[in-house]
Each structure stands twice: as structure tokens, then as C-alpha cells.
Amino acid sequence: MNRLAEQVQADAEAAAPAAAQVAGRAVLLIPHRSDATDEAALPGDYRRILAIVREADGPVQVRAVGERLGLNASVRGKLEPLRAKMTKLANRGWLHKRPDGRFTAHR
Structure with a gap:
């Protein structure tokens, strides 16, 4: 029984996002x-x-994504953190960034 509980916990930890320390x-x-x-x-x-x-x-x-998230899209600085997240998703293979700067999802 104890080994099963340990395996379940190990599987849950593997599925959870990993955390790292950057500048504390x-x-x-x-x-x-x-x-x-x-x-x-x-x-x-x-x-x-x-x-x-x-x-x-x-x-x-x-x-368009920022507007759907409720961000003030008229202020460019409000969109930059979102652009960084979308680019990170594209770099990791979750999204595709097109040459024109727009994004599509991998299906």
C-alpha cells in the first residue's frame, strides 16, 4: 500500500509544473x-x-488574445508580458508563431 501511495505522489509531482529559482x-x-x-x-x-x-x-x-483576457490592448506595454508568454509557448512547441507575428495552435 505504501509503495502505491509513493507512486501516485511521484506521478503527481512529475505532472506538476516545475519551479526554479531566478534572482531569488x-x-x-x-x-x-x-x-x-x-x-x-x-x-x-x-x-x-x-x-x-x-x-x-x-x-x-x-x-486579440489580450482583449479576450481583459487586458487594456490600447496600451502596448500591457501586451508585452502576454507576447512573451505566447512566444515561450511557441518556443516550447505548444503554439506556432507565424512569420507575420500571429499565432496558431498545434492540433
Whole structure:
């Protein structure tokens, strides 16, 4: 029984986003997308971004995602952290960043 509980805990920890220390702050690491990696491994805000991009009919701009998230899209500085998150998702294989700067979801 004890070994089963340990295995369940180990599996839960493996699925949870890993944390790292950067300049003394805890930072979540975004895992690379693979067939074995589930979206649940991503933090909530990254999952919301993925859901918005997937719901779109085609490629989306950062501004459109920001508007759906309730950000003030008229202020460019408000969109830069979102752009960084979307780029991070693209670098890890969760999204595809097109040459025109718009994003699509990997299906």
C-alpha cells in the first residue's frame, strides 16, 4: 500500500509544473510539448492562452488574445508580458508563431 501511495505522489509531482529559482524568485518552467506531456502541466494563465488561440478561426494576434483576457490592448506595454508568454509557448512547441507575428495552435 505504501509503495502505491509513493507512486501516485511521484506521478503527481512529475505532472506538476516545475519551479526554479531566478534572482531569488520562484519561476514556473514551461515544459516542452510532447505526446506524453499534457496541458495540465502548464500554469493556468498559459492554459487560458492556449484555449483562446484554439477557439480562434485562424491565426490570432497578441492584441486579440489580450482583449479576450481583459487586458487594456490600447496600451502596448500591457501586451508585452502576454507576447512573451505566447512566444515561450511557441518556443516550447505548444503554439506556432507565424512569420507575420500571429499565432496558431498545434492540433
